[in-house]
Amino acid sequence: MTETSDQIQITKKDMRRKPRIAETIIQTFLFACGALSILITFGIVYELGKEALLFFTLTQWEQPNKETQTDVLRTDDRILISTSGTEILPETVIRIEDEQMLVTAVQGASLSVIRGYNETIPADHPEGKELMTARKVSIVEFFTKTEWNPQIGKFGIWALVNATLMTSVIAMLVALPIGLSIAIYLSEYASDKLRDTLKPTLEILAGVPTVVYGYFALTFMTPLLRSIFGQDVIQIYNTASAGIVIGILIIPLVSSMSEDALHAVPLALREAAYGLGATKLETAFQVVLPAAISGIAAAFIVAISRAFGETMIVAIAAGAGPKFTFNPFESAETMTGHIVRISGGDLSYNSIDYNSLFAIGLLLFVMTLGLNIFSQMIVRRFREVYE
Amino acid sequence: MSTSKSSKQNPRLKARHRTGSVWQTIFMISTLVGIVALLALLYNIGDSAFGYVVVEYQVLPESLERDGVALEDQTVDQLLLTFQENVSKGLYRRFEAEGAFENPTEVDLENLIVEWVLEARVVEGWGFWESLRNRAEIQAQAAKEFPNGQLEMRSWLNPNFLVSRQSETAMKAGVRTAILGSLWTIFIAITFAFPIGVGAAIYLEEYATDTFINRIIQTNINNLAGVPSIIYGMLGLAIFVRALEKITSGAAFGVLEDPTTANGRTVLSAGLTLGLLVLPLIIINSQEAIRAVPQSLRQASYGLGATKWQTVWYHVLPNAISGVLTGTILSISRAIGETAPLVVVGASTFIREDPSGPFSKFTTLPIQIYQWTARPQDVFRNIAAAAILVLLILLLSLNATAIFLRNRYARRL
Known part of the structure; x- marks a missing residue:
């Protein structure tokens, strides 16, 4: 007996929790890595906000x-x-x-x-x-006027926002119907083998750098549009061509995300619909689509946010010089296109151009972040969970 | 019998099936549109990168044979002689004074000869497809309109293009500086983002409990992944280029490359900016890889008395590493193609010197493509297409590496 009690004492001693300094250091370091992401967000908000504030307060x-x-x-x-x-x-x-x-x-x-x-x-x-x-520069002026030219004191952001909306709407008109159709085809009609070939092929489109799409828009899409609608109708730089190509860029994003949502709908729902005599199309439109609607809506919103932030295509193909126009065949400059053009030149700090870029950047950041958060909310709020 | 009965019971059945097949066709056509767009993209690039061109020479290349060796096969010494004999003494001395002949490569000398002796320039070009189809017409047209010109089948993507520096003349321009710039920025981006990204992923998957701050970190990372890349460019401009100018220009270390243009628009700033950009992607991809490691492995390790870090380091990470690497490579291929943030950070519009370190001025492959595409002359579109091919080949080989890694290490689990 004495022997065992001795052992117990030894074990007790060993079992006491030792402070492990190395472990704590490592854990702190790893936490710092994670927390850096918050620092980045703060950095973005702080820097954009600071310069934008200067834009609105300085003479x-x-x-x-x-x-x-x-x-x-x-x-x-x-x-x-x-x-x-x-x-x-x-x-x-x-x-x-x-x-x-x-x-x-x-x-x-x-x-x-x-x-x-x-x-x-x-x-x-x-x-x-x-x-x-x-x-x-008053905030009211910034958000209500339609002419943008900081050099001569015109600060109406609508000239740029309007062009961004134009290219994005055109892009959505291309990407949403085609992307959703592809998603339905891949998920409901295509065989597994076909799906496994087509999906990665389409994702190649998403992996091509956007500057290549810009080249494509300028040297392929614009001449194509001009040969269809006429040389005098369409300017060399125009929002239509840029918008269509952004649409092509976004197709894989929409189709991939929507397809995931459709694929997650359980087979039992489809079988129940077939059992009631529904055709394949009726099943897809009236049963599967409504069941996956939250995922599809999220995909659409992420796509819009992507179109807002798209830069190189518009910088190359949509034209230089802010212009408030609703004609997609004319050139106009988007928010991103303007930032790239102005910062590509010799930009001096504390100039009106420098500060105004950050005001535009802040607006763009708020717009895209808002859309992204909105899409996450939709998924959380409306997702149907099936057992 | 049953068909007629059912169509009697439901007279709209035929119409319903017809609608069904119409929509199925629509869905199929949409899918085809996607594929056709991809093909059009590739066709368009290939069409511009190859094709007939008419080149006008001041001196014909054949007349520069030396000891029976054609111009393109001559050695450095022979090329140097050829150059010396065919240009004025003043010009030769000028280049000598600039140090152009100290350690010249064959390509450098050939480019000099093309520019100063042959004075070659492209006066007309055709697309690849047209060149194949209307060969006879093009030959007739070229002979008629450019009697002094030579019609050549030209591949704009050629070995000289890869090793030549930037130039004002399209025929001699190359992507050497741009490729080196891309490699430098990517190297810095990965050195910065990989350890931090994997660290953050380990923290979120292995250490983080469900507290408020951890939830914020996770949501924040997901949101950062959706921020437009140009915003990262502006962050880089404000922080790395401007606020940390002393460090990123190298002034703090006393290694200022060019005292006249001391500013923070360097390889280092660009690399760090790209690092911030890919950080959320690396974190998200690594998290997925770590999550896929079965829980039983961790429990077995704890059961043998390992600490948390020992478990992570000896068991979780080795099993997740293939996924982590695959995700990282995919992030790299995203970073290599990025243009907008680097334009904002301040890529140089025209540099001929190779980047020699983190404090050099820089340009990258996508920026080169952007600048050539933005030029009004058609001939620069051709070299833009050739540069795009280089970029796509680079991306393709990176992705192939990722797939190879995944397949190779996936089997071990």
Whole structure:
């Protein structure tokens, strides 16, 4: 007996939980890896938000197309300007070279000003110097105006959003019917063997880099459309061609996700429908589709979000220069296309272009994130679970 | 008898079946449309990458034979002599001063000869399909319109294209710099994203309990995977290029490559940006692979007294590694094709120097394709098509590796 009690004591000693420092370090490191993803999201929101905030709060300079008519000395508080261009109202802050001035009164071409405004230093300005007027970008203006050209003080995001919506709608018109049809065909009609060949083949389409699709849109789809509708009707860069090709890019996404949803519907439901005398099509449309509707809806929404964010196709084929138009055969620039074109040039920090890009980026991020969260909600809320 | 009876009972049966077969045809045609789109894409690229071209030479290549050796078979020394004899002394000295003859390769010299001696330029081109079909017509047209030109069947995708640098002349332009740039950025992206991605996946699958913070992490990763790639580009621009400029330009380490253009638009910034982009994909793919490891393996390991990390390191990971690698390779092929974020981060529009390290300026294969496609001249579309073929071949071999890995290691489980 004594022997066993001895042993028990030894075991007791060994069984006590030892602190395992290495294990804890490893676990902390792994947690940090996971938490980094949250940091990335915060980084995106913070950086986009910070620059976008600057865009809405900093003073932007606008060109009213006016210049000084005479030499301005540093002591003058009256300056003569040309009469062309936009009218300048009292209480406006104007800038000539580096000096800012506050306009107190306007009499025709002559401005009464307070020199050296905003702690700038009054200086001499020769004749013919360009005038800039200060202004702030209001959120209301941003979301209601339809002309976008930061260089001359036009900040209506609709010019870009409209083009994004145009290409996305065209893409959806192509991708949703075709993608869903493919999904129904693969899941309900095709034999297992055919399905196992077709599905990976279509997924090759999804693996092709988007810049290749851009090339395809410009050198194949646009000439094709132009030969159908006529050279004068369709411009070389147009949203229709870009939209159709985005649609082709998204087909595999829609078909693959929808097919998974259709495939998950249990066989018993189909057999019950057949038993009641339904044809194959009736079974597919009236039994299987409704049962899989949450998955299909999620696929559609993810597809829309993908179309919003698609960049290279529109950058190559949809054209440069923001334009508010509903004609798909004209060129227009989408949000993503604009970001790529502007940042592709020599972009200087703290310029109006730089800040405005982040405002556009933030809007795009919010739009796509909202759609993605919405699609997850649909799946969670409406999914039919079968035993 | 039964048919007539049933059609009597249900007079619409025939119509219903007809509707059924009409829709079945529609579904089949839709599937065909998808396949046709894929074929059209490939056809379009192939058509531009090969075909007849009319090339006009100032000096004919045949006249540059040396000791009976044709121009393209000459050695470096012979090429150097050929070049020296056929250009003005001033030009030769200029190139000598620039160091062009210090360690020239055959390709470099051939390109110089093509540009300065032959002065070759493409004046007209035809697609591959047209070249095959209307051969006689093209020959007649070329002879009529370009009496000084030579009609050649040209493959824009050729060995010279792979090893030549960027150039203003389409005939000599190549993708060497772009391929090296792509490899560098991908290398950095993977070095950064692979350990972190796999670490996060292990945490989420093996350690994380169902707490609020862990649920947030999981949802967040799924959402990050759906963020448009251009947004990652903007994040990279704001953080790596601008905020961390000292580090990404190499100034902090005193290894500034080119003091005049010191900025953060380097291989390192691009690689890290791509790393952020593929991180969620690597995590999600690795999670799936780890989840597929049977629970009994873990229990057996615990039963023998192994700690959690010992279980993960010696049992879970070895069994999940094929899935993890496959997922990683697929993420790499996504990253290789990415263009938009790198344009935003600031790829160079025209560089001739190979990237020599993480602090070099960079361009990548997709960016090269984008820039060539965006040019107005048709001839650049041809080299864009050739570059696309290079990119697709690269992607295809990566995916083949992924499938090979999956098949090879899947058997061991």
